[in-house]
Amino acid sequence: MSDSLCHRTAGELVALIRTREASAREVVQVHLEQIERLNPEVNALVSVDPERALAAAAEADERLASGAEVGPLHGLPIAHKDTHDTAGIRTTYGSPLLADNVPDRDELVVERLKAAGTVVVGKTNVPEFAAGSHTFNPVFGTTANPYARDRSAGGSSGGAAAALACRMQPLADGSDMGGSLRNPASFNNVVGLRPAPGRVPTWPDAAAWSTLSVQGPMARTVSDAALMLSVIAGPDDRSPLSISEPGSVFDGPLDSDLSGLRVAFSLDLGGDLVVDPQVRAVLEPTAQVLADLGGAVEEAWPDLTGADEVFRTLRAWQFELALGELRDAHPERIKPSLRDNIDAGRALTGADVGRAERLHTELYHRVREFFTRYDVLALPVSQVPPFDVELEFPTEIGGVAMSSYLDWMRSAYWISATGCPAISVPAGFTPEGLPVGLQLVGPHRSERRLLEIAHAFEHATQHVTTLPAVATR
Known part of the structure; x- marks a missing residue:
């Protein structure tokens, strides 16, 4: 059994540990061995501490043996995103300015996962300060795609997605402003859920009222993503946007009847997106899959006018807020694209931010009305397949030039601006x-139904079972 433990789902591992068919030490040890074998090839995990992890696993076994109550993820190994503060463990944000940073407390998502019984094995690699959807930084280098190591693993949760694909961990936490849970999931053939703002409360947070950046689960299956969401969702007074509904609403089987599901399907949002022909070719048949599941599929899309301005304006404002002081103190030690975003934030006027907020409100109401006619929107996660690992970002799609490192991510970040959950x-x-993901978007705060739809799609297609060759050795 030990040979196959790292290929078991999170749900299966939890059951094996609880029934003592496998110990937490065995589960953690097998994953550490997988990390030792494969991480040098993909560079997904950083700051790995095997001794600490095995000691924590031994404590988990002792706790279970004592008859004490244990959490829903008891004994599962996990590496936290290297932008999530983790007490006593090096957390660098991919920046040389924080290369030796060791936080003295956990942030909320880490706190909740630890309380659920997870065992920390290390951190997952990120772009510098999580800026951009390609994982490289001057501290740890570049994360490669397990399906083709000359291609990007995406970002900013690229290390998390690559580690999942390589079976180095069963679950991963991540964050998403413009696609950082979804793009790497698409690039690595795993699942990434961007919840509605407040579903997974964040703390500490310098912009606690902002809805642009959220935290959420990544997993190898939709059921595992739901399991993790049940742990990290739920109210917390430290987050003013916190949703009062408990995480327990995501417990239990996701099987559901999709008969009569109203599906809006669009590969390019009416021509507003430039999409690589290979992505189109992969996603075109998915409309029939949704129809075969019982959906009434129509070519339709919401009016996302203003989404680009909303996202870019509020993103620039948020980057200046978070990193402006570092940019002043160490301008030569922050990557140029990040400096440009901070400077764009500084150039904003009150009128610019006010206009963005007005457009944001108008966008919300148009999309809200759209979802009175449809239950789900299906569209590409990413406009491109995994690109050359040596590029900072795709410079063109189908011959159309991309003017910035954000242009190729519109299919993800326009959805971020709506506030809707997306998987x-x-x-x-x-x-x-090369893997390609389908993005499913639901009405505001509809994560449970979205997970049910994604679960049905996953079972109908079984693409999740196709492992990268490196993980089958």
Whole structure:
């Protein structure tokens, strides 16, 4: 059994540990061995501490043996995103300015996962300060895609997604401003859920009222993503946006009848998105899959006018708020694209931010009305398949030039601006064997139904079972 433990789902591992068919030490040890074998090839995990992890696993076994109450993720190994503060463990944010930073407390998502019984094995690699959807930084280097190591693993939760694909951990936490849970999930054939703002409360947070950036689960299956969401969701007074509904609403089987599901399907949002032909070719058949599941599929899309301005304006404002002082103190030690975003935030006027907020409100109401006619919107997660690992970002799509490192991510960040929950679920592969995800978007705070739809799609297609060759050795 030990040979297959790292290939078991999180739900299966929890059951094995609880029934003592496997110990937490065995589960953690097998994953550490997988990390030792594969991490040098993909560079997904950083600051790995095997001794600390095995000691924590031994404590988990002792707690279970004593008859004490244990959490829903008891004994599962996890590496936290390297932008999530973790007490006593090096947390660098991918920046040389924080290369030796060791926080003295956990942030809320880490606190909740630890309380649920997880065992920390290390951190997952990120872009510098999580800026951009390609994981590279001057502290730890670049994370490679397990399906093709000359391609990007995406970002900013790229290390998390690559580690999941390589079976180095069963679950991963992440964050998403413009696609950082969804793009890497698409690139690595795993699942990434961007919840509605407040579903997973964040603390500490310098912009606690902002709805742009959220935290959420990544997993190898939709059921595992729901299991993790049940732990990290739920109210907390430290977050003013916190949703009062408990995380327990995501417990239990996701099987559901999709008969009559009203599906809006669009590959390019009416021509507003430039989409790589290979992505189109992979996603075109998914409309029929949704129809076969009982959905009434129509080509339709919401009016996302203003989403680009909303996202770019509020993103620039938020980056200046978070990193402006560091930019002043160490301008030469922050990557140029990040400096540009901070400077764009400083150039904003009150009128600029006010206009963005007005457009944001108008966008919310148009999308809210759209979802009175449809239950779910299906569209690409990413406009491109995994790109050359040596590029900072795709410079063109189908011959159309991309003017900035954000342009190619519109299919993800326009959805961020709506505040709607969105999930990336594996949808197939290009002729080169590169993963492509389908993005499913639901009405405001509809994560449970969205997970049920994604679960049905996952079972109908079974793309999640296709492992990268590196993970089958």
